[in-house]
Amino acid sequence: MTPAGRPGAGGGRVAPTDGAWSVSDVTRRARALVEAGFNRLWVRGEVSGFKAFQSGHWYFTLRDAQAQVRCVMWRSDNQRATSPEEGTQVYVEASPTVWEERGEFRLTVRQLLPTDASGLWQLRLERARAALERDGLLDPARKRPVPPWPERVAVITSADGAAVHDIVSVLARRWPLAEVLLIPTRVQGEGAELDVLAALGVANRLPVDVAIVGRGGGSREDLWVFNSERVARAVAALSVPVISAVGHETDVTLTDLVADLRAATPSAAAAAATPDRAAVLPLVGGLARRLAHGLERRTxxxxxxxxxxxxxxEATIREHTHRRSARLAELAAALDALSPLRVLERGYAVARDDDGRVLKRIAEFPPGRHFRLTVSDGDVGARAEGRPA
Amino acid sequence: MTNVSFREELDRLEAIVRSLERDDLDLDRALELFQEGVTRLRAARELLEQSELTVRRVLEAADGTIRSEPVDR
Incomplete structure (x- = not known):
């Protein structure tokens, strides 16, 4: 094999006089070509021969049925990763290179994610989550309390899944005072994302007190619409408190993260959305007692x-009567005082003619006139003697 | 559905009870409030004991209008 030209990228180096390349030159050239020929890329493969060195760097091999490639992940990159199990499928984001000392083609791994068939989804999820966090949508302070006495509950889920059935039966038992407004939507498959977004838009136009968004359990792929960043943002933008119910114990979706409350199942969401009337009856009973007691106390x-x-x-009347009788006594005394007998007793006398008319003037006493004089104890006959003095 | 919600009944009941528990209330007014309280207690109990869940399916038409129809359970 004849070299096609000057090896390496380093200037000033002189080709060997026998026309052969040095090992260093060829590996350096290979490295330059490889590094220039690949952008950073995602590679999927099975981990084997994993070894974490004292230095903190990781070395392993990725393989599939036909080939294998050596990998290194520097300590600075692997600090936030979980070390992969032997034999597991992983995704690595890596830059292909050539390790000149060994003439070995290898991948310098920047990021390592478990696949279980969703490694790239996981990656997208991480990015969406970071974006939501950056916008403050994961802030616990954003979370609104669920209203205590909901009158209308919006339920955004599939019309024919188990979720709607579970939610309705729990609400019927706990809080049949409510009205359920079911906004049916596809929750998986093609078009589910737009469907859920439309349903959330409808929910925002309804006079509801609380909303339940979710679906029953399913595979991670089935739940994926609830990991859509757009769906999560629409959920966060709902005007009423939202309870998420993406039925899966282990996976927390983005919708769960932005919801005001996360429930593990649709039934649990319905229970979280409503009071239990069985527990409310005693409360009403307590008010009844307070009402009765309040009135009793008032009366x-x-x-x-x-x-x-x-x-x-009574006191007033008594006093009044007392005063009145005193007054009566006074009046009686006054009347008494006015009685002529009393006056006569004081030494006065009344003169009357034979007809009983009272004689008050001198002219009524001509000399020789007979009249009667009434004194305190009776009448005496009397005669006028003469002219006035 | 009744016109007055359970929440309204409860709010009013609580207000009535608080008023009755104050000492400065005129007796006539207290009796009036008590009467109202009894009526509202009865209504609240009926709501709790006799309500039946209503379910409506909400649909958005192509022109963006929203309508709803009852769902049989």
Missing amino acids: ELGRERLARTGDRL
């Missing part, structure tokens, strides 16, 4: 007040 106070009022009234 008790009223009775006391009435009693006090009665006492005052």
Whole structure:
């Protein structure tokens, strides 16, 4: 094999006089070609021979049925990764290169993710989550309390899944006072994302108190629409508190993260959305008791007040009567004082003619006139003697 | 559905009870409030004991209008 030209990228180097390349030159050339020929890329493969060195760097081989490639992941890159199990499928984001010392083609791994068939989804999820976090949508302070007495509950889920059935039966048992507004949507498959977005838009135009968004359990792929960043943002933008119910115990979806409350199942979401009427009846009973007691207390106070009022009234009347009788005595005394007998007793006398008319003037006493004089104890006959003095 | 919601009944009941528990209330007014309280208690109990869940399916038409129809359970 004849070299096609000057090896390596380093200037000033002189080709060997026998026309042969040095090992260093060829590996350096190979490295340059490889590094220039690949962008950073995602590679999927099975991990074998994993070894974490004292230095903190990781070395392993990725293989599939036909080939294998050596990999290194520097300590600075692997610090936030979980070391892969032997034999597991992983995705690595890596830059292909040539390790000149060994003339070995290998991948310098920047990121390593478990696949279980969704490694790239996982990657997208991580990015979407970071974006939501950056916008403050994962802030716990954003979370709104669920209203205590909901009148209308929006339910955004598939019309024919188990979820809607579970939600309705729990609501019927716990809080049949509510009205359920079911906004049916596809929750998986082609078009599900747009469908859920439309349903969330409808929910925002309804006079509801709380919304439940979700579906029953399914595979990770089945739940994927609830990991859509657009769906998560629409959920966060709902005008009422949202309870997420993406039925899967282990996976927390983006929708779960932005919801005001996360429930593990649709049934749990329905329970979280409503009070239990069985627990509310005693509350009403308590109000009934307070009402009765309140009135009793009021009437008790009223009775006391009435009693006090009665006492005052009686006293007033008594005083009044007393004063009145004193006045009567006074009046009686006054009347008494006006009685002519009393005047006569004081030494006065009344003169009357034979007809009983009172004689008050000198002219009524001509000399020789007979008249009667009434004194305190009776009448005496009398005669006028003469002219006035 | 009744016109007055359970929440309204409950709010009013609580207000009535609080008023009755104050000492400065006129007796006539107290009796009036008690009467109202009894009526509202009965209504609240009926709501709790006799309500039946209603379910409506909401549909958005192509022109963006929203309508809903009852769903049989």
